[in-house]
Amino acid sequence: xxxxxxxxxxxSLVAVASWSTVGWTxxxxxxxKPRVPDAERGEARKLESPVKATPEVLAKGKExxxxxxxxxxxxxxxGAGDGPGGMLLTPGPRNLMNCKFHKKRKDxxxxxxxxxxxxxxxxxxxxKGGMITEEEAWAIIAYERAFCKDNx
Ligand code: HEC
Numbered sequence: 781x782x783x784x785x786x787x788x789x790x791x792s793l794v795a796v797a798s799w800s801t802v803g804w805t806x807x808x809x810x811x812x813k814p815r816v817p818d819a820e821r822g823e824a825r826k827l828e829s830p831v832k833a834t835p836e837v838l839a840k841g842k843e844x845x846x847x848x849x850x851x852x853x854x855x856x857x858x859g860a861g862d863g864p865g866g867m868l869l870t871p872g873p874r875n876l877m878n879c880k881f882h883k884k885r886k887d888x889x890x891x892x893x894x895x896x897x898x899x900x901x902x903x904x905x906x907x908k909g910g911m912i913t914e915e916e917a918w919a920i921i922a923y924e925r926a927f928c929k930d931n932x
Pocket of ligand 1: 808809811814815816845849850852853854855865866871872873874885889894898901903904906912920921924
């Protein structure tokens with residue numbers, strides 16, 4: 781009798797615990813590990829952005845990030861990686877506020893991922909898929925860099 785009651789308590793705790801994870805975003809995979817495949821990384825790291833982060837470019841990048849580019853759906857409006865579209869994805873979307881991540885990545889590596897996606901994950905190939913142009917991707921990348929607020 782005691783055992784049965786204990787089992788019921790345990791079961792309801794498990795039920796509550798799994799219910800409360802609905803709506804959670806899965807943790808991101810190691811953000812410091814490179815995403816560009818070895819064979820292409822050298823080239824990618826050398827590729828420089830053709831745009832400067834002027835106020836006009838940043839405004840365009842923000843508009844694209846939140847609109848046509850669909851980035852905010854998964855990465856969230858603040859870049860925290862908590863957009864509604866990312867909730868069912870494992871690994872979760874990158875937290876773009878992480879300054880350590882930005883320091884580790886060259887612009888060309890960010891561009892590679894926005895162009896080709898991150899293979900084996902929910903990060904889509906937005907340029908290859910025709911969602912945005914290369915020029916638009918560069919404006920978004922300039923804006924994305926501004927999510928890191930550490931100006932040291
Ligand atoms: C459908 C959801 C989704 C959309 C839309 C999306 N992302 Fe992602 N993004 C992800 C996920 C999931 C990851 C994590 C992939 C991984 O861990 O390799 C990711 C990773 C990234 C990364 C990290 C790459 C790296 O080198 O580690 C960048 C940068 C990024 N996304 C930028 C963008 C931009 C810019 C857009 C819009 C143009 C965008 N994402 C749209 C889901 C999304």
